[in-house]
Amino acid sequence: MTITGIDRITYGVADLAEGRRFFDDWGLETVTEGADGVDFETLDGSTVALRLVDDPALPAPFEDGSTLREVTWGVALGDSLGDIAARLADFGGATSDDDGVLHAIDPNGMGLAFRPTRRRAVYVTGARFNTFDRPAMRVNQRSPVYDRARPVKVGHVVFFTPNLDETEAFYVDGLGFHVSDRYPGRGVFLRCNAEGGHHDLFLLKVSDTKRGLNHVAFTVRDLHEVFGGGLHISRRGWTTQVGPGRHPISSAYFWYVSNPCGGLAEYYADEDYLTGEWQPREDWDPTPENYAEWAITGGLDGNTRRQLLPE
Ligand SMILES: [Fe+2]
Secondary structure: OOOEEEEEEEEOOOOOHHHHHHHHHHHEEEEEEEEOEEEOOOOOOOEEEEEOEEEEEEOOOOOOOOOEEEEEEEEOOOOOOOHHHHHHHHHOOOOOOOOEEEEEEEOOOEEEEEEEEOOOOOOOOOOOOOOOOOOOOOOOOOOOOOOOOOEEEEEEEHHHHHHOOHHHHHHHHOOOEEEEEEEEEOEEEEEOOOOOOOOOOOEEOOOOOOOOOEEEEEEEEOOHHHHHHHHHHHHOOOOEEEEEEEEOOOOOOEEEEEEEOOOOEEEEOOOOEEEOOOOEEEEOOOHHHHHOEEEEEOOOOOOOOOOOOOO
16 A cells, blocks of 8 residues: 555635635636636645535534644555555544545544545656756756746645644554654654655644644745745745745755645755665754754745845
């Protein structure tokens, strides 16, 4: 049984029009739209669905207000959803709907679904980088300057959870996720396959009560698209929380923006790619230095070419 990644995320939102405006500016394509909500796609066909916060079809919320209500994990074509149902029997169980999609609730209260993946192969290329040891990766070719981002996929989700151990056990023992790195007692980075990007899910404990959405991260092609997307979203009037910046854990470049649909939205690129040979580091201290090598609170102004440090 192979979980291939995040196929769909569903938000319950207070203001559909505002959410729609955000994801238009974020760089997603609208695929369906009606009175009850709107569905967007990334380039690989991962869906971002917006529904009204009181839509009775949504799983119960795990926090008040606009937030994520369901994460749909894609399963490799040909694999049996029955295997997942059997694995989850000891973890609260799962039920199948009329379309054959499997539904469960994780110990943190997040709605989960499982379906054969509908994501597509994507044939876009990121920039090549000329380094000292490989100076001719890009020959007679300029590096791109992006006027906005077009996210390739939904890369990972991050939740606050007061019950870190129980929620980790659900994903690792129940669903077969792998630990990539850990802040002891504070957070765990998990990936759904032994081989793949550094994390598909990060669980973060900040207190014995805090539960909710921290962010949803969208993969873009390369570092330049992180900057181009962040500058564009800034020009469109949205608020950067922190970014650009770089995480020492996962190595990724990031840019986090406040999302009216709940939590933050992140552009990221150049995360570590892991295999079964990877040894998780289990003793990360939750320090500012381990969160970011550098980062800009409040972001960059998309219209100002020479930006000044604050007085
Ligand atoms: Fe992230």
